[in-house]
Each structure stands twice: as C-alpha cells, then as structure tokens.
Amino acid sequence: MVHSRRMFLRQAGLAGIGLSFTGALGACSRGKPARSLNLYTWDTYIGKNTVADFAKAAGAGVNISLFANNDELFAKLRSGNQGYDVIVPSNDFVERMYAAGMLTELDHAKIPNLKNIAPQFLNPPFDPGRRVSVPYTWIVTGIGYRKSKVDGVPDSWKWVLDSDRYKGRIALLAEASELFEIGAKYLGHPANTNDPAVIAQVKAMLLKQKPNIAAFHDDNGQDLLLAGDVDLVIEYNGDIAQVMRDDPDLAFVVPREGGILASDGLCIPRNAPNPDLAYAFIDFVLGAKAGADIARTIRYPTPNQAALALMPDDYRNSQVIFPPAAALAACEYSRYRGQEMNSRYEQAMTQVRAG
Template sequence: MGVILAVVGLLFGVKVGLDWQSSQQKSAARMTKNQDQTLTIFNWGDYIDPTLIHEFEQKTGYHVDYETFDSNEAMFTKIEQGGTRYDLAIPSDYMIQKMRAANLLEPLDYHELKDLQEYDPELMNQPFDPGNRYSLPYFWGTLGIVYNDQDVAADELKTWNDLWNPKWNQSVMLYDSARDVMGVGLASNDDDINSTNMSELLAAKGRLDALMPNVKAIVGDEIKMYMVQNEAKIAVDFSGDAQQMLAQNSHLHYVLPQGRGNMWFDNMVIPKTVRNKKAAYAFINFLADPTHAAKNAEYTGYSTPNVGAKQLLPAVVKNNPDFYPSQQTLKKLTVYQDLGLDWTTTYNDLYLEFKMNNHR
C-alpha cells in the first residue's frame, strides 16, 4: 500500500510539475507577445500630439508606453543604466553625439525606413551625427527673443546686445538652461557658442552679470505662462515655445536675433536597449508621413524637418522667417556640440555663479 501511495504521489508530483512548467511557458509566451506588441518611447514632456499616439495604436495594433524626461542629462543617465528598455528616444543634438561615443545607440537600418525623401536635405548630415547613421530629425528650431508689443517696439530687439538696454530693467525672463544662457553671453560678444576658450567664457559670464539688472526671473517651462499673462515684457526662449505663446496672446512676437546664435535639433534614435525594433521603425515611418508630421508641428509649435509637412502648414507659419529662417541666416547659427565633462562642468559652474548673483 505504501508503495502504491508513493507511486501515486510521484505521478501527482510529476503532473503538478508539468502543469507548473506549462503555466510558466504560457506566461512567458504571453509576456513575449505583449513585448512584441508594445512600443516604449522616451520623449520630452508635451512634445507630441497625443492623438497621433492613439492613431498609431489603432493603425498598427501596437500599444505605446510613453515616458517623459525634462533634461538630456536625465535621459542619458536612465538609458545608460538600462533599467527600462526604451525602443525609441528623442535626445538633442549634442547628447546624440555623447550617446554615440558611449555606444548607447543602434545604427539605423535604412532598408526599414520609408519616406526618407521627406526629410529636408539641408537639415540632415549634421556634425553631431554625420550621414544620419544613428538619428533622424524630429523637430528643430532656434533660440530667440519673445517680446510683448504693448511694451516693446518691433525694432528694439534686433540683436542679443539689445537685451542690455537699461530701458529693460527688471523686464527680461531667461529660460533656466546653462548652455543656452551662456550661449547668449558668448553670442553677445560675437564668440563661438561652443567655445572652450576660458577667457571667452569668463567674458561671457561678465556680460551676463552686467545683464542682471534687467533680469526679472530665471525660470523653466512656466516662462510661457508668464508671457501669455503679460507678466513680463521680454523672454529668451525657444522658437517652439514662442509659437505656443503667440497662439495664446496676439501681443507677443518672436524674433531671431541677428548674428551668432543657436540652431538646435531633437532627433529620433533607437537605444541599444531596444526590445521592439520593428515597432520603433513603424513609429518613425508613421511620423514621416507629411500629414502626421504637419499635425505634430501644429500641436507643438516647433519647426518640422519634413518638406511635405511644411507645405501643409498655414502660410503665416511656413512663410515666417523667424520660424523657418533662410539658408543665409541658418549659416550664421551653430548647433551645440558635446564639450566633454570638464568643459560642461565649467559652463555649469559659471552659470550657477550667475544665478546665485541673481538671488542676492
């Protein structure tokens, strides 16, 4: 009897083991299937028309997990740590250069890409990614000046140096970004905004200190709210943010200062941690469609790199030289480069000293 019970117990154990193994296999299969149908995107906040994500899901059957970051540095750290396996990310120019050097990006397979003819050739092959081996443009733009015509005349802000006019005491809001504010200081001295010359950087810091009496506040994204609500006369901000402000307040205008300045890019990349490369290419191709790209551009306010999409935009936007500058103007602008840890730290330290002076 004991032998019979032992055999029955053994057979029962085998059956339980097989059932558990089968359950685990089914669970793993479901997980793999879910991963195959999920696209994980890492992007800046409020930087895509949400209806496009829904449309993509409806059209392709993929589910989109959409996460956001508030700085290139935070994005880099999270991807480098590899905690979340992002399929697609949208870093900026200099950060793409840094990610390439850190071997964090997958080379693009051009056989998987569609509508490449829609990308403006003038916006391709940038120094941070020669030949676009690792990235394709998502949006691009400039750093400029927003002003309120109730307080500022159209001809009073033609160059960066006009910000130093004593007339603008406590009137200028700056976007809280070391690279951009230091860039304004360098450009005002007609120096390279990627300068690694210490005397030029100190001179830029000196220029910024001289600007301090005119600085009303140094803030982040809330700069848009302040300008829309007429709480400041002038702001240094990005062209896309400016477009959003202009849409909400008819007294606001954007100007791209003459001379040196910044032209920036946010590009789509596929991180090395990618799980669903097929879905990543599907999304890139979805956004390359001019109709989708135009819809995205109208939502965000940023300049589209898509030739067909630009033609679909309102004439008041696509024909505005401050948002779509001429090639002659663009040649005077510079894209940020990755300066390496030491020089990045120097920029940040000088900027922090400037900010501390603002709070005294």
C-alpha cells in the same frame, strides 16, 4: 485662460507625466496588457493625433514620459536605459550620447519614410549619414517678447543679457551650454568656443545681469510670456509660435548677433525593450500625414518635405517658424565639445544660479 504646457497636452488627448494611451487594437486577449512603446520626449512636442493614429496602425499602446531639458534626459540614461524605446535629444546631445555609447545605430531599411526628409537634413555634422538619429524638427533660439510692453524690436541679445531696462521682466534659458553659447555670440565670439576666458566673460556678464532676471526657465518660457510674468524671454521659435496663436501681442526675433540652431532627433537608446515598435513609430512619424499633424500642432519647422507640402500658407510663410535667410546666416549649430567643456559650462551656470 492662461495657456499651459500641460493644458496643451490635454488638448492633444494626453495629460500628465508618465501618460499612456492604448488603441483599440492594442488590447490583448484574456486581459493581458497591450504591448506599448515607451517614448521619452519634450512637453508639447507631439501631434494632436499622433498617439491615437499610431496606436491604431500598430496595435500597440504608447507611454509618454517628459523631460525638461537635454541635461535631464542625459542624466536619466547615464546609468543605463530605464525602459525607453524612443528618445528625442537635440543635436549636441545626439553627439554626446553617441560618444557615451547610449544610442543604437539605425537600420535605415526599417525606416522607408526617411525618403520624406529634405536632403539638407540627411548628413548633418553632428550625425554624419544619420547613423543614430533621424530629424524630427529643426529649431532656432531667439527672443520672444510682448510688443505692447517692449519699446521696439529686441534685435540684440543685449536686451536680455546686458541691460537693466526691463529689470524683473526677463527670463533666460536654464540649460547651461546653450545660454553660454548665446552669451559668447553676443560678446563677439564663436558659439562653440573652447576658450575658458570666454566662459569666464559670459559668467561675469550673467552674474551682473542676474538682479534683472525674473527666472531661468526649463522649457516653459513661452508660458511665462503668455501669462504676463515676463516681457522678454530667450526661447525657441516653435514655442513662441505656439503661444502667438493665443495672443497676437507676442512676437519673436532672431537677434542680429545670431542665434543657436538645433535639430531634435528621434533616437533608439541602447537596450530598448521594444526595438521593433521603435522603428515602427519612427517610420510612422516620418510619414507625410503624421508629419503634417505634428507640424500643425507644435508649430516647429519640419524637415519633412512631404509633410511641408501638406501645410497651409500661414505655416510655410511664417517668419517665426522659418526665419529669413539673412537671420539664419548668423546662426550656428551647437556642438558637443567633450565632457570637460560641459563640466565647465555646468559649473559656471551653477555659480551664476547661486550668485
């Protein structure tokens, strides 16, 4: 049966968008609705038992809404918080949303389980001192592929960005900034370049490659690969690790030019309606047991050292979930470089999609 992201959520006890779950303790007397945490997150990005266990522990429901990419998340909150308590942006969007005044500065005294996070994740350049985010996962972008359909290991971005060898069997990320950062790395430039000439080079390359591209995907590249719709896809390591459980013919590689590193964080947006529940949820998720349940389900690398200690060897030793140090050495964190640069990326991507 074809694995889908919605099916994955149903297997985790959730279904659809705008989903909700209320624990037995969450029902108030005399028919009043339970208090609920409003979580805005990525698809397939929560533990199998996270919602039920939190609902039981906190005596509150959880409403989950899903976004496809960071651009959608930012656009949704651009005009103000629409009722969300916790959101899960990636590192460069943590910077962007903080600069735009969208995020609440965190009181670490209300997050005692922050002690479970490995020290190397506590003072990142995109959020020094973890003022507005706590680490949920870390991520590496690379190439997912079907071994039986690809001749060798696609260990260069050339396979997907600059070759017609697999015409019609390639899917690329739709998120403008990350795709252009990958293109810059392939062409020998820093990922976080501000050079308009490099953006123009990448755009020209993508326009030339477009006839060979089957799809620009929003957070479902692994589904396209698993379904057999494509044989090569730019994707995140955890997403490919998820579908590798269903199909041993799938694999993942970080190209030799280096991929993009990311870290998704738990943030409380300004004017969250339930800040006490937001802190309770964040602290719960950072617990060892809850963190291990999340890692076991979503197969992304966890920054939670207490959770990692509870994980089996097939997780801790996976070179998809934890790529080798040599591969990571060539990778770069994506950084927010201001609205002008973001607009240039988005305009260039629009031209590629329309070209």
